[in-house]
Amino acid sequence: MLGPNPIDELVVPDGTTVQEHDVVVDGDVLVGGQSTVELGVRGHSVIAGERVSVAGDIEADGDCRLDMWCDVDGNVLASEDAYLGERVHITGRLVVGGDLDIGDDVDIEEGFEASGWIVIRNPMPTITFFVVYLSHLLQIGEEEEAEELVEQFATDGDAQPLTIPRSGSVSDDAWRVSTPATIGDDCRLHGNIRATSIDVGEDNNIFGSLRAQDDVSVGSGTKIHGDVTTRNGDVRVEPGAVVLGDVSGQDVHVHPDADVDGVIRARGEMHLGSRADRDPE
Structure with missing residues (x-):
């Protein structure tokens, strides 16, 4: 059940809408690596794997995590913490309500501001950290804690997340996945x-x-x-x-x-x- 790819299906939760070229959800947004989203994204927390391209603003009421080589053609607004992997590119401005953890060679064209701590280093990609920690829990026999971790990663509160599988493509024209x-x-x-x-x-x-x-x-x-x-x-x-x-x-x-x-x-x-x-x- 806990396969190597935790995002193996396109799931559009209840009440999802496309408003003025933005995908809007009440819960989290999980985007698999190498996916293309030709829309803006608005949700609770927004988590994107490596080499994800977003053609619009990202607005997160919670955290925003962008793994290495992500490209955002717009602004990134996170009400809580933000984590950017190496070589992330943001054409607009980054505004963070909490702490900012930022990797090497990150390009934010219009600058950034954070209300909390700013740590400039090379953070481990979110998906990599999740898999490593999950594997450790299973190796030491903590199956129940591992199940809780998967549930916490996939949901935040009562709202089901929007999940876009690896190499998926979302636009006004088509939502294309191989799952x-x-x-x-x-x-x-x-x-x-x-x-x-x-x-x-x-x-x-x-x-x-x-x-x-x-x-x-x-x-x-x-x-x-x-x-x-x-x-x-x-x-x-x-x-x-x-x-x-x-x-x-x-x-x-x-x-x-x-x-x-x-x-x-x-x-x-x-x-x-x-x-x-x-x-x-």
Whole structure:
């Protein structure tokens, strides 16, 4: 369960929105290494692996941790502490409400300020520190403490984090990952979703299409402004969902109270439900 990569899925938590080219979440934001985010990021704490590119401001109500070779085209604002690895580049200004731990050859074009201590050195990358410490706990048999560490790293308070897996790409045009994708409830997103499988929750508004290699599910009350397709998997569209495009897959299940404004194609079985499906009792 504690694999080498703790960020192995695109997870969009409940209530996530894209506002004026910013991704806004209530909880933390975890971005895997070598990912590209062509938007600004606003969340509680923001943690990015090595060589992550962010094309906008980063605003963190908690900590901000950027590993080596990260590039931010904008300002970085952290209400608490900030940790920057070596060769981080920020085109704007860095403002830190707490302590600042900064590595070698960091370039902040418009300067920085910190209310607490400023330590200039080469801090261990956040992900590296996490893996090293976790391995140590497992080696000495502290499985329970290791589980608590994973839970603390993945969540801060009650809000689930936004996680973008390694080498993912997020923009107004598309959210592209080579892993599964899970989208929570009450989200408003711009861009096509591309993943190995896609599970969309309830009452979302997605201005783009869904395309996966494996299964795709669209929850009740969700509106998809585009096609819903899969290469090898099944498609399920729940009651009250609206798809403003075509639906295609191996087996296709569309609830009678769902609305598909396009062609439905099934290479295997097609199940459009019956009126009895409305009330199983």
